[in-house]
Amino acid sequence: MRRSRGLTAALVLSLAGAGTGLGLVLMPEASAITPPVAFTADELPTWQPNGIVWAMAQAGGTVFAGGTFSTVRPPDGSGSGTEQEAVNFVALDAATGAPTSCKLAFTVGDGSATVRTLAVSKDKKTLYAGGYFGAVNGTPVSSAAAIDIETCTPKASFHPSFPATVRAFAVSDDTLYAAGDFSTVEGQTRERFAAVDATSGALRPFVANADEPGRAVAVTPDGKNVLLGGDFFTVNGQNTHALAVVNSATGAVAKTYSTIPSNSVVKSIATDATGFYTGNEGSGGGVFDGRIGLNLGDFSEKWRDRCLGATQFVLPYDGVLYSSSHAHDCTLNGEYPDGRRHHLLAQPTDYQGTPPAPVDGFVASPRKLGWFPDTNDGLGEGIGPRVMAVAEKGDTKYMWVGGEFTTVNGVAQQGLTRFASTGDVGAPTTPVASAASVKPGEVQVRWRTSYDEDDSKLTYRIYRNGSSTPAHTMTADSLEFERQQASWTDTTVKAGQSYTYRVTATDAAGNTSALSATASVTVPVSVQSYPNQVRADGANLYWRYDDTVSPYVADSSTDGNTSGIQLNAPALRQTPGAVSGASTAMGFNGTSQQVYSDHRQTVGASYTIETWFKTNTTRGGKLIGFGNNTDRSSGSYDKQLYMTNTGRLVFGVYNGSTRTVSTGLFETYNDNKWHHVVGTQGPSGMALYVDGQNKGTLNVTNFQQYAGFWHVGGDNLSSWPNRPTSNFFAGQIDETAVYPTALTQAQVKNHYDLAKAPTDTVSKVVTTEDTYINQGAPSQAYGTSTSLAVRGTSAYETYLRFNLPAAPAGTVLKSASLQVKTTTQTGAGTADTVSVVPVTGTWSAAGTTFNTKPTLGTTPLGSIAGVPDGSAVQSVELDTTAVSSVLGTGYSMALTSTGTDPLWIWSSEATAADAAPQLILTFGPK
Structure with a gap:
């Protein structure tokens, strides 16, 4: 049952204001993330070294990290703990990120010691460490050591001699496989790859000699084969570059590879139940820097991720391949173009369903998943993260990452970080x-x-x-x-x-x-004739530039959903726009501003590009075009309309050479007037239209095929005919559309004509003053109250005053409505009918009380039958004829009711969004 409110409620409401808003949906914190991603992107407090982490392994809820550093310190700002000595090694609690009691120092008498690889035995009792060092806690070793995990002490019985850096280990049931820079082990020839007994370190008969350094090694799940990665070009005399499969007992070559470019190497190899995966790094032209997924059955390639950016490590886990790199260009994988670096990525290990057809001889990898924590490049080579490991403690799993970074998600953190399987706290x-x-x-x-x-x-x-x-x-x-x-x-x-x-x-x-x-x-x-026709003619991109906030440009097409992204803050809502009515345009400075589409796409054999522009520039610039980058200059670019320095218009494509249609020598359009330009291409060739007229055709039906992005206002124009001084357009652009068909000349002309046709306009008129009266306080004035009230018994009435505009020339009032917003207090709505009636007497907000209330007209202008609770805007349709008769004057109306249930609405003094009562007036042609 609703209780009526009197003066007290009104006074309480008058104190409410800007802080009020929607009651948002509140949900408790949970661990859910979008499958199959298993970890949040929220970094957890983790102790950090003063150098670089190269190696990582885990056992029993403890994470072991090795590298080149001398101390570890608490997380920045944690306020707990003090810096501790950690000579190239630290053991940390997986759940807390803090050091354990296990302390090991890896040292060398000559040069700088470093730990480059860590591996744990299958029974989780032994930790193997490799790198370049001569002692562990003073126990002599030769770049390889076995550590008893329970006691955290070196095993003296394990002492193989590796005279050069060991870069990778892999462990089977009884054998430790090594990769590195060495050419002998225990004085016998073992070039870059070797195997030793996992208990004693005695050399195994396994021989897989390579001509260049080994960087990665893994054992297949069945234990029958070993996967080798590195810089090499031969293994055991057989040609195979960067990757090979050999027999686990003998080292005999079982599979060679020739599809990794000569300037690329394999830095990491990992396996799961069905496949194995490589992380690759290279330098120079034609480099391969990404990841490969291969089948375990026949060791054939199943997919290739050709992102550029020096992949350092791959880690398959629960159907997802996590990787560390600085991937900056995934164009060849059909994803983001060359731009900022992404240091941590995730993607499915396999396709669900049929993989796509090969492109350039390779099946593209599954697309990236929604997991994007990030680091910076950091120290040393500026690579960022270099190694990853998954550890579990209690019911929580942790993804640990090590490397040379100095920030994580923009916060200072060096060398080590971790992410959990629970506790996602970051809002979108x-x-x-x-x-x-x-x-x-x-x-x-x-x-x-x-x-x-x-x-x-x-x-x-x-x-x-x-x-x-x-x-x-x-x-x-x-x-x-x-x-x-x-x-x-x-x-x-x-x-x-x-x-x-x-x-x-x-x-x-x-x-x-x-x-x-x-x-x-x-x-x-x-x-609205013009935009409705653009949509009806099938535009799948339609930017009207009526947006009020950056950096978004809405796509107004029916089904396209290709929005635009503003670059370098073009000027919004420039008036008048190209189309009659309330539409606005966007302004571009001619030096750096543009809009590009928000996702990569391809263009079919037939298409149309259309836009309006206004300028007086003498530097030319691109109006609209297609390119293979977003916020950087495109390397492939065509299907474009641009202006020369003299104001001529050019429509061009590239099909091995630049092919263009242009306006005549004296047909220039930099006269600071709105012009309509359209380029089409299809089975009939190319055509250029300006202001509804055909300006030329060319019998060219093909163009360069590539995936890219639409650009408006700028992008590369290098090497194009009559190239203007500036790639960027200075002026205003409006009503840009792209169609998957070639529009006919009749359609183009129709668009041009419709843009000039009269259309409806809308005026929004806010109250100049408002107040209400209260029968329970007959002498009280409420002219400064932030709320207004309506009720029949005992009476509240609300009065609103407006300065109405006259109808624009050639138009009449086509509709009128009053809009008010209910307040946030409980029961602000009403079950009663509220009427809007003219005020015939005089009144003022400051002086009107119940005792001095004005007289009202008897014929309602409109009414609303009940208003629900919950602060929301309500609309009352008004009598158009009655409002038309008072246009161009000051006019007052009242809100009245005959019931007992009060309506509470915001006044013009309230600071809540959309609070003030207002009239919505639509004018149209007579």
């Missing part, structure tokens, strides 16, 4: 939302999908008119480098009324982003 980024309507009964709500470092599938909730209950809930996928637009069409809206929308993103653990900025839209009372 806040969505950037947009809303638009081009015809009655429909609003498109669009947003740039959010980014979460360990969740690729997020749940989005769309809130309408400030309601705390979502109008729609849906999921959408996104990755750090691919955040496509998501959208929802609201089909419950009414013509002539305004609506607001906000969006949140929630990850699998229940962490929820902040609300997006409010996106506002007024539903037209008739179809």
Whole structure:
């Protein structure tokens, strides 16, 4: 049962304000992340060395780290613990990240000692260490040692002699395999690879001599073969570069490889139940820096990830291949272009279903998963992370990472970090939302999908008119480098009324982003001809540039969802736009600003590119084009419209040479007027249209095939005919569209004509003053209250004053509505009908009380039958004829009721979003 509120409630509400908002969906912290990723991206406090970690292994909840360092210290800012000596080795508790009581010092008499590899026996009792060192805790060794894990002491019985650096170990039941720089072991020839008894260190008869250093070694799960990786070009005299499979007992070559480029090497090899995987590094042209997945059955290649960026380590775990690298260019894998470095990545070890067809002779690897913790490049060679290990303690699993980095996720942390399988606490980024309507009964709500470092599938909730209950809930996928637009069409809206929308993103653990900025839209009372036709003609990219926030440009096409990303802050909402009505344009400075599309795509055999522009530049620039990069200059670029320095327009493609169509020598368009330009290509060749007229054709039906991104306002133009001074366009651009077909001349001309046709315009008029009266306090004035009230018994009435605009020339009022927003207090809504009536008497906000209330008209302008609880915008349709008669004047209206259930709404003094009462007036052609 609802209780009526009187003066006390009004005074309480007057103190409410900007802090009020939606009641967001709150969910408890959970461990969930998007499968098959097994770890969060939230770094945990971990002790850190003062140098580089090269090696890592784990056993029984303890993580062993080796490298080149002399001390370890607590996490920055932890305030607990003091720096400890740690000579090239430290043992740490997997769950706390703190050092254990196990202390080992790896030293050498001449030079600098280093630990380069660590491996644990299958029974988890022995830790093997390799590198370049001559003693462990004073016990003489020769670059290889066995440590009893329980007592943390070197095993004196294990003493093989490796006269040069050991870089990798792999352990079978009774054998330790080694890779490195050595050419002899125990005085016998063993070039770069060797095997010793796992207990005594005695040399095994295994011979797999390589001509260049060995860097990686692994034993197949069945123990029958050993996988070798390194710099070599021959093993046992057989040609095989960087990778080979040999018999585990004899070293006889079982499989050779010739598909790794000569300037690349294998740095890491790891196996799981069905495959093995390599991490590769190289330098120079044609380098291979990525990862290979191979089958264990016949050792054939199943996929290849050709990202560039020096892969240092691979770790398969529960169907996911985790890797450390500085991958900066995944173009050849169909993912992100050359740009910033990504140091930690994850991808499935196998395809679910049929793999794609080979490209350039290789099957592309499965796409990256949503796991993007990151480090910097750090010390030494500036590689970043170099080694990884998974450890378990209690019910939690930990991904440990070591290397030469000095930051993790932007926070200072050197050499070691870790991530857990539980406790995801990072919320997704806040969505950037947009809303638009081009015809009655429909609003498109669009947003740039959010980014979460360990969740690729997020749940989005769309809130309408400030309601705390979502109008729609849906999921959408996104990755750090691919955040496509998501959208929802609201089909419950009414013509002539305004609506607001906000969006949140929630990850699998229940962490929820902040609300997006409010996106506002007024539903037209008739179809907007130009945008409706662009959509009807099949545009699959349509940028209208009506966006109010950076860096998002909404795609207004029906199904395309290819949004744009603003680079270097182009000017928003430039007026007037190219199309008559309320549409706005975007301004570009001609030196650095552009918009590029948000995901890689290909272009079919037929297409159309279309845009409007206005400029007086004499430096030319690109209007729209296709290129293979995003925020960096593209190396492949065509399917473009650009302007020369003199103002001529050029449409061009590349099919082995540049092929162009251009306007005439004296047909220039840098006259600071809006112009419409369209380029088409298809079975009939190329055509260029300007302002609805055909300016030339060319019988060219093909172009360079590559995956890339659409660019507006700039990108590379090097080597193109009549290349302008600037790659970037200075001026305004509006209504950019791309179609998967070649538009006809009639369609192009129709677009040009529709843009000039009269269209509806919307005016939003906020109250100039407002107040209410209270029968329970007949002498009290409420002109400064942040809330207003309506009730029949005992009476509250609300009064609103507006300065109404006159109808623009040649137009009439087509619709009018009053919008108010209920307050956040409990029971602010009403079950009664509230009427809007004219005020015929005089009043002022400061002086009106119940005793001095003005007289009211008898004919209602409109009414609303009940308002639900929950702070939200409510709309009342008004009598268009009655409002038309008072346009161009100051006009007052009142909110009244005959019931006993009060309505509480915000006044113009309130600071809540969308608080002030306002009129929405739609004007259109007579």
